[in-house]
Amino acid sequence: MRNKIVKQIFKKEMLDILRDKKTIFMMIVLPIILYPILMVGISGIMTMSMSKMERSDINIAFNSIPNKDILDIMKKDKDDEGKLILTKVDNYKKALEDEKIAAYIEIEEKNNVQSYKIYTNSSKDNSSTAKNKIEDVLNEYKENIVENKIIEQGLDVKQILEPITYKNVDVAKTEEIAGYFLGQMLPFILIIGVLLGAIYPAIDVMAGEKERGTLETLFTLPISNLELVMGKYMAVSFCAIVTAFLNILSILLTLGFLLVTAGPGNELGIANFDLSQLILPGIVTIICICLFSMVVSAVSMCVCSLAKSFKDAQNYITPVTLFVMLPSYVCMIPNIELDSFTATIPVVNISLLIKSVLSFKTDINLIAIVLISNFAFVILSVLLLSKMFNSEEILFGNNKSFSFLEKRSNIKKGTMPSISDGAILYAIGLVLLIYVGTIVQLKFKMVGIALTQVMIIALPLLFAFYIKTDFKKTFSLKAVSLKHVLGGILLWMGGFIVINIITQVILYLFPQNIKVAEALSNAIILKDKFLINLLVIAVMPAICEEIFFRGFVFTSFKGKNSAKAAIIVSGILFGFMHMDFFRIVPTGILGIIFAYCVYRSGSIFIAMILHFINNSLAVIVSHYPTSSLGKIYKIIEIDFTNFKIGHMIMLLCISGVLIGLGIILLKSKVDKKEKNAQVKAP
Known part of the structure; x- marks a missing residue:
């Protein structure tokens, strides 16, 4: 990557952004005038109103x-x-x-x-x-x-x-009171400021470039996609960071005015405090906001790259705004503090870390977790953005809009689902699972779980029927060979060992999730109802969830040339659909294994078989813990309270061998097809 080219792209994008008066207003003018008007104006109005009353x-x-x-x-x-x-x-x-x-x-x-x-x-x-x-x-x-x-x-x-007298003595320093006061509102304001600073430049450099027809011209230049991505990304990130700094400056000046005058400072007893005490918390806050700005910038650019026009981008970015705004409210909720669990949740960790450092509650380990996790989010989001820039279908606006918004009579028979279709199906499924599935499961228990599975399979089938898709291709309804079944089982066995180790690591690092895991297991499994448990927990998810994820969602994300990305994305979405923190990563890896098997075998039935084996194992071990399977499961399980490194090395070696054998058995057929296609290609 050539730095000079990246700088030129950065300069070009900054000039384009600064030419737009609306963007300048949202980035510079709004944060300078908004907070004084809101804080001073509302404070004055409330004081006058209360005094009048x-x-x-x-x-x-x-x-x-x-x-x-x-x-x-x-x-x-x-x-x-x-x-x-x-x-x-x-x-x-x-x-x-x-x-x-x-x-x-x-x-x-x-x-x-x-x-x-x-x-x-x-x-x-x-x-x-x-x-x-x-x-x-x-x-x-x-x-x-x-x-x-x-x-x-x-x-x-x-x-x-009055037989006794008492007096309250507040030992908190004025700086601590001021920090606590700032920590209640500053994180939310900063996050909103970062959003405002990233959204409009992201829309301009992505959807605006498409609408103006200048994106194609950029690709005719002797520059690589990575150089183009980094130049645009740096411009959007820079705008977001500048906006965040302007927000901080505006807030500090406003608070200074309120403290000097008869504002909340006098009421709280913080009219005079040493600002130098807030230097270190301020530095940590700035670092956090910079990292968060980079994440939001990349995510905003990814979403805006799907839009064909400026108007479309504004519609697409609305859900992103809501998903970022809602978790940021956590800083205003009492008794929720930064810990090893909340430090890993996007947006929430930034909000709580800023609140924590401003309240002079610093824990180096938690700060490190937040910074590392956000740095990882930056890398992942930039990698996703660079992948999207390699797709001509996405960049040049040829990607289809949501098929369900089209009249069915206008849809051609045999239409294959697009990324937009897969994303909207997942979003609808997630919303229904949260608002409908949760209520049904709490009220009807095991019957509710079965009804939720019916809902999960109904969505992709109805969607597929509406868009007149080829069911056989979309859902990979193809007979599976014995070799692929064996390869899939070996791959799952190796992956299952790794997943089990990861699960134990999560439970060791976040012990509060042990009770959640036990409560979840007790809530799902019905005692003395082995066949019912097997049907609802193993058979139904193996069919319903596979049709949803490895069927419709995987096919929609796969498209023509993005199988690897589809395998990873569908697996991650599968993990997030389970919505339990300690299950997201293990279930996501399991979803990736299932998707890989479908891709290599060309059949969804292999994923159904593996899903059934995986879930039925949990049912059998729960009902018969002293059985042979139960004893094997105990051997696989890592106990970190009595950790033995030799035990883990042995398990990892066995896992590596099983995974390798599974990949070899699964790989051959598809690879031959790919090589033949490459030979025929000019």
Whole structure:
């Protein structure tokens, strides 16, 4: 890769981006003016509104004339506070609804004990204020009665009512209070700022370039795809990072203004604090935001590369915005902190890390996990982007739009599903699984799991029917040879050992997931119902999930020349569909193994066989832990509390041999076809 070429592409893209006034406004002007308007303006409006409400007189009503002492307390003048005005009403419910009164007090007296019931309408603005003022009046009245009775008994009021005294002493430094205050809102604001900075440049350099028709011209130049990708990527990342810095600067200036003036700083007791204490947390925050900007930039470019026009790109980028915004709210949720689990979740880890360092809660190990995981996300997203740039179908806008949006009469018979079709099918399946499948499974248990599997297989079949696809090709409905079955089983056996080791590593690093795994196993497996468990947990997923993933999704992502990417992507999507943190990686690897077997054998039936074997093993071991299979499973299982490196090396060697044999048995037939195709090609 030539650095000079990359720099030239970077300069060209920056000039194109800066020519767009809308982009400049979103990147530079908006962050400078938005936060002062929001923070200062809203703070001022809220203060004025609360002050006005406190100073306003409030109408209230009683069911009977209250005690004279209560009326005297109500008539007391208090600085900057409104009075409670006694009003007569016939129907207190209607009066509350029409806001003629803010509260209605019902007085009852039983056995010389007075009781007061306060009726308010919480949907009205002055309800809370009225309730607080009435409670203050009644509390003062109650204290007066108690004091008078104590005096009547000839006792000391203070000694009786205040036998002890206490005082709260806040040992937090002003810098810690300021950091905590910033940590509640700054991560969310920064993440939104990064999104704004990355989305519009990404749309311009990808979809905008297509719409202007200049992308084809770039490919006629003597530059490689990687150089072109890196130049564009650097431009978008630079815009995102600059926007993030402008957001930080705007926020700090606004907070400085609020602290110097009569803002929240005086109320929180942080009007004067040492800014130098926030230097280290600030550096960590900047590094995090830079890495996050690079991830968001690559993801935005990947999504925008699928669009044919600027308008399409705006539609495509909306789900990305939502998926990034929602997890960023975690910084505002109390009692959720950065730990070994949350440090690996995209967006969440950045939000919680910024909150943690600003609150002066630093853990080097957790910071390292967050930075390494985000660096890995950067590499993966850039690799995905470079792969997409190698696809002419994606780059030049020839890729089909969503087939389900087309009229069925306009769809040609034998249409094969595209990447868009596979992505939308997966998205629909994931949403239904979350909102429908979860509810059904919780309510109906095992029957709910079976119904979920029916839903999973129905989606691709209905979709395939609608787009008039060739079912045999799309779902790889081809007889499988004995050699391929044997190769698949050997490959699965080797992979199963690796998966088991990875699972144990995850459970060792994140011990909180052990209870989740046990609860999940107990919730799924029905005791003394072996055949039902085998049917619902092994047979149905082997058919339904394979039709969904190794059938429709794998075929849609495979296209003509992207089998390797389709194998990996379909496997990762398979892992994420299971939605349990400790199962995502192991299940993803299992999905990759199944997809590889389908690709090499050309038949989905081999994946169904392997899926059945894998799930039935779990059922058998659960029902018969002392059986031969149960004993073998115990040998494979790695116990990291009593770790023996020799045991692991032995298992890895066995796994390597099994995987190698499996690949050899699976590989031959497809490779011959590929070589013949290459020989025939000019």
